[in-house]
Amino acid sequence: MELILHRFELPLQHTFTISRGSVDVQETMIVELRHGGLAGFGEATTNSYYNATLEQMVADLRRIEPLVADSTPEDPGQFWQQAREELADNPFAHCALDMAMHDLWGKVRGEPVYQLWGLSTDSVPASNYTIGIDSIDVMVEKMQQQAGWPIYKIKLGTPHDLEIIAALREHTDAVFRVDANCAWSVEETIENSGAMRELGVEFIEQPLPAEQRDEMPHVKQHSLLPLVADESCIVEADVDRCAEGFDVVNIKLVKCAGLTPARRMIQRAQELGLKVMVGCMTESTVGISAIAQLLPMLDYVDMDGAALLAEDIADGVKVKQGICHYPDVPGCGVSLLKDGKIPVTE
Known part of the structure; x- marks a missing residue:
């Protein structure tokens, strides 16, 4: 196979803010693998x-x-393992390579990846649309510009989180999910769970910093809403570590190193009685199309990355x-x- 690397800057429709920072343009790398006149693509931001x-x-x-x-x-699984020795410290690069290999594997065989795995897309979960932190008026406006989504994920971690959810609730009957991105305390999480349940929130994602995982069983015991691990669930071993303190694990392909380990994480979570979500970064259609192959295995999905962009670089699965x-x-x-080929000398 031939390896080709591309670099792009993905402009967002709006400034995207979470509890630890903001972004207007997302840099991304696309891996292209060529073989026999066919090309497979993978992505890591x-x-x-x-x-x-x-x-x-x-x-790397x-x-x-x-x-x-x-x-x-x-x-693809054997290739992932062979690349593991060199890419063990760079899961983002390993992920993009693994995605590209799966895309090429399916194209060589003439079938979608999910079908090669024996899956059907007849019944799959709907994705949320994410509203980044901003003034309440702007957050309401962003949601209204994207009217019709069945679920909105609201980024929180401000002094007025409950006010945000209450204000948004006045404008839609859609399901809400909230994501604090590690910004809350134990007490805040427990207190907010009750009020947010009354406001139609489905679950709370990553309320505490990842290093406070030992406090999560107490939070889970007293929370009135299910709790989702994101920053606390990075690699395969984290699934077991999350079993006591969370109800759901949110798997990110770039964090765990691709589709190959993600499938193992999904299986292990299900064995432990955890529900499973796969989330995206702010990715183009390349990354979103890889997530889509896992959709029949999931309880929840957050695959709106390409929908947040002002301009995409690829065609494929659309949400x-x-x-x-x-x-x-x-x-x-x-x-x-588009062609964003990186010269070999770089």
Whole structure:
């Protein structure tokens, strides 16, 4: 196979703010694998919280070009394991490579990845649309501009979180999910759970900082809403660690290193009686199309990344008002609309 790397800047429709920062443009790397006239694509965005830089992803992937050159798209799981030795410290790069391999694998076989896994998309969960932190008036306006979504995920972590939810509730009957991104205390979480349940909130995502995982069983015991692990659930071993303190695990493909380990995490969570969600970063249709292959295995999904963009770079799976629309294309269904090729010298 041939390895080609692309860099893009993804402009957002609105400034996207969570409890620890804001972004207007998201840098992303696209991995392209070519074989026999076909191309598979994968994606990893940069992320300062997880120390994921474009420079390091590119450097690490360049280092495994000999492995790529000697490989064929026959077994994505085996290829993931072979790349593991070199990419163990860079799950974002490993994820993009794994996505591209699955997309190419499906295209070579002429079937969507989810069908090759024996799955059906007849009954799949709807996605939420995420409203970033802003003034209450602006948050209301953002939601109204995206009217018709069945679920909205509201980013919180402000001194007036309950006021935000109450104000948004005046304008829609849709389901709400809230995500504090580690910004609340134990007491805040327990107190907010009751008030937010009355306001039609479905669950609370990552209320406490990840390092306070030992406090989560107490929170779970007293919370009136289900609790979702995000920053507390990064790699496969974290699923077991989350079983006592959370009701749901939110798996991010870039954090766990791709579709291959994500499937194992889903299976383990289900064995433990946890519900499963897969979430996105602010990704293009490349990353969203990979998530879509897992959709039949999930209880919840947050795959609105491409819907948050002012301009996309790829075609593939589309999410419109929460509903996932699959293209009649094998693999993950991805085609790149632009060329952002990074010269080999970089």
